[in-house]
Structure formats: structure tokens, C-alpha cells
Amino acid sequence: MENLHQNTSLSDDQTKQDDARLRGPNLKARQARRAKVERKKISTDENDSKQRRSDTAHETSTTAADTKDHVFSYQEIKDAVECVICLGIPRNPVYQCDNGHILCHLCHSKVDVCPLCRVILRNTRVLAVERVLAKCPRPCEFDIFGCKINLTANEFESHERYCDYRPCRCPQFWCKKLIPIIELISHIESDHGNTFHKRKYSPSFRRELFNDVKDVMNMSRQPFYPPLLLEFDGYYFISECFRADSGNWYTWFYMAGSSEECRKYIFTIKLIHANNIEELSYTGYCTSLYDEKDKSNTLARALKFDDGIVNHFCCDNSHVAYAYQIRRSPVSECTIMDE
Numbered sequence: 001m002e003n004l005h006q007n008t009s010l011s012d013d014q015t016k017q018d019d020a021r022l023r024g025p026n027l028k029a030r031q032a033r034r035a036k037v038e039r040k041k042i043s044t045d046e047n048d049s050k051q052r053r054s055d056t057a058h059e060t061s062t063t064a065a066d067t068k069d070h071v072f073s074y075q076e077i078k079d080a081v082e083c084v085i086c087l088g089i090p091r092n093p094v095y096q097c098d099n100g101h102i103l104c105h106l107c108h109s110k111v112d113v114c115p116l117c118r119v120i121l122r123n124t125r126v127l128a129v130e131r132v133l134a135k136c137p138r139p140c141e142f143d144i145f146g147c148k149i150n151l152t153a154n155e156f157e158s159h160e161r162y163c164d165y166r167p168c169r170c171p172q173f174w175c176k177k178l179i180p181i182i183e184l185i186s187h188i189e190s191d192h193g194n195t196f197h198k199r200k201y202s203p204s205f206r207r208e209l210f211n212d213v214k215d216v217m218n219m220s221r222q223p224f225y226p227p228l229l230l231e232f233d234g235y236y237f238i239s240e241c242f243r244a245d246s247g248n249w250y251t252w253f254y255m256a257g258s259s260e261e262c263r264k265y266i267f268t269i270k271l272i273h274a275n276n277i278e279e280l281s282y283t284g285y286c287t288s289l290y291d292e293k294d295k296s297n298t299l300a301r302a303l304k305f306d307d308g309i310v311n312h313f314c315c316d317n318s319h320v321a322y323a324y325q326i327r328r329s330p331v332s333e334c335t336i337m338d339e
């Protein structure tokens with residue numbers, strides 16, 4: 001929520017409209033939105049250059065000496081205002097020490113003295129630099145992952161939250177790779193031997209099987225079932241299941257979204273007994289693929305059961321039936337309506 005409020009600067013109305021649309025985004029909508037941002041930027045550039053032409057014409061008529069506009073390059077602006085610690089182009093708010101050395105807000109929050117002149121830092125903002133940076137188009141933060149979009153400060157926050165190149169963690173439990181979201185499916189297919197099972201989203205419970213459970217319990221290595229991959233509301237959801245050496249089983253859902261986005265969806269996974277009466281279920285939020293993968297945190301948000309339960313729910317001496325459902329969180333819908 002805090003992020004939404006930080007957004008309320010010049011493009012307040014636009015951001016609200018965008019957020020309203022993005023509450024139920026799909027991939028096509030995201031692409032259309034990105035195209036719109038690009039179109040807007042082109043038209044802004046055209047307007048800027050028209051304005052520049054008319055300014056130039058006006059200046060020509062007043063004084064010949066002032067006719068030469070100097071358009072600063074991104075590199076020149078970067079050199080002039082880069083943070084003395086991380087050497088990056090700062091994002092607003094921008095701070096300075098008493099001697100004028102510039103620090104981005106991230107570095108400013110980590111140090112007490114200016115690293116160049118050692119004076120004690122206060123919370124002195126550099127509003128002139130902030131105003132320049134707000135107008136200066138800069139590459140998306142995820143340019144190293146392939147995003148080619150340049151945006152001004154007012155545009156990038158909403159873009160980067162939904163940028164197709166924002167990197168997420170590979171859902172395969174042991175894979176440590178960071179993958180741009182747009183390449184997630186091709187990475188899964190190329191690096192994980194097409195072991196993921198794609199499923200169509202269904203609003204009601206969908207039934208699946210954990211097969212060969214007796215063999216799995218007799219194996220010495222940690223077996224994983226092929227993860228299920230489905231798309232809902234423009235997000236990918238991926239289920240995982242594995243049995244630890246301890247004889248404990250865990251099954252849960254990852255979501256390719258931020259932790260805040262994960263709060264907007266709920267999953268339920270339940271084991272179903274052959275008698276169709278007994279069930280064992282867990283309902284909760286998905287684990288974000290954008291956060292650092294933390295095994296204990298992930299397993300705390302999983303349906304946990306043990307070999308004894310598997311034996312009890314096992315059908316035909318071979319499989320355990322289970323079902324899952326993903327739905328929008330009623331809590332998040334209330335929060336959205338309150339805004």
C-alpha cells in the first residue's frame with residue numbers, strides 16, 4: 001500500500017487508472033499498457049521537440065546569441081548528479097551533505113557521514129536535482145535483463161512494478177537462477193527438461209494425483225513431483241511438492257509476483273481420501289518468486305503431512321489424490337475498495 005501512495009505525484013490520476021486496470025491484469029493487457037506508455041513517450045517527445053522548435057524560433061527573433069540549445073545526454077546528467085557511493089543516477093528523494101555531495105536515498109539511509117568529506121549527514125534534499133531527474137528519461141532498472149524502455153521518474157515506478165523483464169527466481173526448488181519474467185516459461189522448458197505440467201486455470205478445485213507414493217517413500221534421495229504451472233489474472237502460479245528425508249511431505253504454491261501481489265491471492269491444497277469424506281487441507285498465501293528463496297519460510301506456507309498420512313490417504317496402494325484451488329483474496333478486494 002505504501003508503494004501505491006509513494007506514486008502519487010504528477011501522474012496521480014493516471015496511476016490510479018493504471019492500478020485499477022492492473023488489479024486484474026493479464027499478459028495481453030500488460031503488453032498493451034506498455035505499448036501505450038511507449039506511445040505516450042513518443043508523443044511527449046514530439047511535443048517536446050515541437051516546443052523546442054517554437055522556443056528556438058522565439059529566441060531567434062529576440063537574440064541571436066541564445067539560439068543554441070544544449071540537450072544534455074543521459075551520460076552528462078548521470079556524471080553531474082551521480083550518487084557518490086553507488087555511482088548510480090539517484091531516484092528521488094535525493095540528498096546532499098553540507099558540502100553538496102550527492103547521495104541517493106538508498107545509500108543515504110545506510111551511512112551517517114559523507115564518504116567524501118566526512119561531515120555528518122543530515123536530511124538535506126536537493127530539490128533542483130530532483131526536479132531535473134523527474135524530467136530526465138532514464139533506462140528501466142531492468143535494462144540489464146533486456147528491457148529497452150526509457151522513462152521519466154514519474155513513469156518508471158508503475159512501469160517497473162509490471163516490467164516484463166523484472167527478474168524472478170526460478171521456481172524449481174534447487175535452481176538459483178534469476179530469470180526475467182518474460183523468459184520464465186522458456187527457461188523452465190529449456191533448463192528443466194520440460195518437467196513442468198501446464199494446467200488451465202479453473203475457479204473450482206482441480207484434482208491431481210501424487211503417483212507412486214510407495215516408491216517415493218522408499219527412495220533415499222529427495223523426490224520432487226513435476227511442478228504444475230498455471231496462469232491466472234496475468235500471473236504465473238506454480239505448485240511444488242517434495243518429500244524430505246524425515247518422511248515429511250510439503251506442497252505449496254509459488255507466485256510470480258511481489259509479496260504485496262501475493263497477498264491478493266489465496267491457494268488451498270487438500271489431500272482427499274478415497275472415501276471422499278476425509279480431507280487434509282492448507283489455505284494461505286503463495287510464496288513470492290521475487291523474494292529471496294528461503295526454504296524455511298517457503299515450507300512454513302505449505303501443506304505439510306507425513307508418511308503415515310500418505311499411507312492412510314493412499315489409494316490402490318499407489319497414489320494419493322489431491323486438489324487445489326487459487327482465488328482472489330477477499331481481504332485484498334476490501335482493501336482496494338477502501339482506497
Ligand SMILES: [Zn+2]
Nearest residue numbers: 083086104107
Ligand atoms: Zn547511492
Ligand SMILES: [Zn+2]
Nearest residue numbers: 097101114117
Ligand atoms: Zn560531502
Ligand SMILES: [Zn+2]
Nearest residue numbers: 140142147163
Ligand atoms: Zn522495464
Ligand SMILES: [Zn+2]
Nearest residue numbers: 170172175177
Ligand atoms: Zn531454473
